Amino acid sequence: MAACTFQAVRPHTLGLIGLGAIGGSVARQAKLAGIATVVGWSPEPAERAAAAQQGAVDDTPPRAADVARAADLLVLAAPPAANLSQLDALAPHLRPGALMTDVGSVKRAIVARAEALGLGARFAGSHPLAGTHRRGFEASRADLFRGAVVYVTPCAGAESGGAAREIAHFWEAVLEAQPVILDAARHDTQLAATSHVPQLVASLLANFLARHTPAGASLGPGAIDTTRLAASDPALWTEILLMNRDELLPALRALEESLGTAERALEMGDAGALTAWLARGAEWRRRVEGRA
Amino acid sequence: MAACTFQAVRPHTLGLIGLGAIGGSVARQAKLAGIATVVGWSPEPAERAAAAQQGAVDDTPPRAADVARAADLLVLAAPPAANLSQLDALAPHLRPGALMTDVGSVKRAIVARAEALGLGARFAGSHPLAGTHRRGFEASRADLFRGAVVYVTPCAGAESGGAAREIAHFWEAVLEAQPVILDAARHDTQLAATSHVPQLVASLLANFLARHTPAGASLGPGAIDTTRLAASDPALWTEILLMNRDELLPALRALEESLGTAERALEMGDAGALTAWLARGAEWRRRVEGRA
Numbered sequence: 001m002a003a004c005t006f007q008a009v010r011p012h013t014l015g016l017i018g019l020g021a022i023g024g025s026v027a028r029q030a031k032l033a034g035i036a037t038v039v040g041w042s043p044e045p046a047e048r049a050a051a052a053q054q055g056a057v058d059d060t061p062p063r064a065a066d067v068a069r070a071a072d073l074l075v076l077a078a079p080p081a082a083n084l085s086q087l088d089a090l091a092p093h094l095r096p097g098a099l100m101t102d103v104g105s106v107k108r109a110i111v112a113r114a115e116a117l118g119l120g121a122r123f124a125g126s127h128p129l130a131g132t133h134r135r136g137f138e139a140s141r142a143d144l145f146r147g148a149v150v151y152v153t154p155c156a157g158a159e160s161g162g163a164a165r166e167i168a169h170f171w172e173a174v175l176e177a178q179p180v181i182l183d184a185a186r187h188d189t190q191l192a193a194t195s196h197v198p199q200l201v202a203s204l205l206a207n208f209l210a211r212h213t214p215a216g217a218s219l220g221p222g223a224i225d226t227t228r229l230a231a232s233d234p235a236l237w238t239e240i241l242l243m244n245r246d247e248l249l250p251a252l253r254a255l256e257e258s259l260g261t262a263e264r265a266l267e268m269g270d271a272g273a274l275t276a277w278l279a280r281g282a283e284w285r286r287r288v289e290g291r292a
Numbered sequence: 293m294a295a296c297t298f299q300a301v302r303p304h305t306l307g308l309i310g311l312g313a314i315g316g317s318v319a320r321q322a323k324l325a326g327i328a329t330v331v332g333w334s335p336e337p338a339e340r341a342a343a344a345q346q347g348a349v350d351d352t353p354p355r356a357a358d359v360a361r362a363a364d365l366l367v368l369a370a371p372p373a374a375n376l377s378q379l380d381a382l383a384p385h386l387r388p389g390a391l392m393t394d395v396g397s398v399k400r401a402i403v404a405r406a407e408a409l410g411l412g413a414r415f416a417g418s419h420p421l422a423g424t425h426r427r428g429f430e431a432s433r434a435d436l437f438r439g440a441v442v443y444v445t446p447c448a449g450a451e452s453g454g455a456a457r458e459i460a461h462f463w464e465a466v467l468e469a470q471p472v473i474l475d476a477a478r479h480d481t482q483l484a485a486t487s488h489v490p491q492l493v494a495s496l497l498a499n500f501l502a503r504h505t506p507a508g509a510s511l512g513p514g515a516i517d518t519t520r521l522a523a524s525d526p527a528l529w530t531e532i533l534l535m536n537r538d539e540l541l542p543a544l545r546a547l548e549e550s551l552g553t554a555e556r557a558l559e560m561g562d563a564g565a566l567t568a569w570l571a572r573g574a575e576w577r578r579r580v581e582g583r584a
Contacts, residue, residue, distance in 0.1 A: 206573030
């Protein structure tokens with residue numbers, strides 16, 4: 001166990017599947033932190049070449065399986081649906097004792113898949129609360145995870161969360177992040193509220209403004225801030241939202257009900273009801289401002 | 293007309309009804325720009341005292357009518373409903389040849405009231421796209437309007453928009469803003485989309501998060517940005533939203549319909565429809581980013 005701990009906290013060989021903004025940032029920061037060998041694969045040859053040229057990886061083999069065979073710790077950093085496929089494809093190639101994680105925003109599906117593949121003792125999901133609306137290796141940074149909360153979600157029944165603890169240590173010791181071990185189901189419930197619903201609401205407003213902004217109208221900073229998330233990658237977010245849809249559908253119904261409350265107050269000219277509705281949001285937001 | 297132009301562009305005596313963030317900022321910047329006399333009234337004695345102590349006003353008479361009697365240009369800078377009442381109350385006290393404007397976010401109601409009072413040749417509405425979520429004189433700044441777009445809305449039938457042109461010149465020459473003359477109805481349609489709906493959507497999300505954020509959950513920068521507007525003053529926004537409700541009710545129905553599109557795509561697991569919905573918002577938002 002001691003050797004395993006050492007290996008996980010500071011793997012000799014770190015493998016990355018995906019060299020975009022997140023995978024590329026893991027590679028850059030791991031190299032800076034002194035990880036001996038970082039190997040990475042991307043489906044895009046140009047991305048592999050850029051990562052090698054900029055010293056983020058030591059080797060970029062042409063096949064993902066070659067990365068899996070080399071790594072002590074393998075990080076799946078593709079979009080969520082591709083991570084599920086890679087988990088299936090690469091599990092047979094993992095070295096004995098090697099650990100595996102991913103960096104997706106939804107955790108139940110991949111944790112369940114790892115359990116089904118018998119990887120419960122070697123896999124835990126990860127979700128770093130760090131990112132960028134920009135895509136690809138050119139959006140990667142050597143300090144993206146410094147100080148960032150990273151949720152680490154163990155497989156069910158894993159022996160006292162061994163792999164999760166090791167992987168949490170990796171995030172903390174190598175990437176200077178703040179790991180928080182959290183059950184995958186609780187993670188997905190929490191992120192539905194704090195991340196996926198905000199994404200949907202920002203896209204809702206952007207959709208509205210795309211149709212209803214008069215030509216030449218000035219947008220204030222309010223409309224700009226409120227729609228910032230809407231610029232996120234639609235294909236990536238389609239995967240995230242669909243993977244968490246059982247959490248999101250009740251949330252959308254709660255939004256509709258709340259919108260109906262505001263609408264009825266406007267229709268009736270009910271200033272008291274409208275003020276109460278606005279005040280609930282204002283009180284919450286001012287408390288958050290104090291914490292943020 | 294030449295004397296009138298001079299007087300309006302650079303009034304000898306500027307009067308302010310309301311010394312909050314907006315009224316206080318007009319006073320500060322006008323004094324810095326060399327306006328000879330700035331007189332201001334606020335219902336709150338502490339605000340009058342602060343404005344006088346900090347040199348934003350030369351005099352703070354105890355009654356609003358005294359400000360109206362002194363001013364060459366009178367600016368109503370109270371909340372929208374109070375501005376309507378002040379317009380009624382102060383119209384009889386206006387000096388001959390004096391002009392009047394307001395700084396509210398909704399323009400049809402006050403322009404119609406000015407017309408009804410026979411002030412069509414002397415009144416035009418103003419709406420500076422500048423502000424702060426903070427309230428009161430202590431939130432005022434001497435540069436709040438520099439470079440800001442200010443909509444100026446003439447009364448109907450006003451002789452080739454005389455008052456509007458004068459008041460636009462005041463914003464430009466004294467407050468270094470960018471005035472845009474715009475019909476009040478078009479203003480309210482435009483602001484419903486670009487400002488009032490974003491406020492409602494930010495409050496909608498804040499209301500949701502107030503109820504559904506699990507204790508101890510971390511909020512990312514996305515949820516923070518998307519709800520920033522929700523901290524705005526509920527009483528002020530109740531007035532704004534109710535005054536523009538005929539524009540807002542169809543907008544809310546459009547939001548509901550769009551939310552329904554996203555919900556159906558999630559329910560059906562229709563990735564194509566969900567991506568298309570997200571992409572419409574993303575394309576718009578990325579174009580805006582380029583312009584912002």
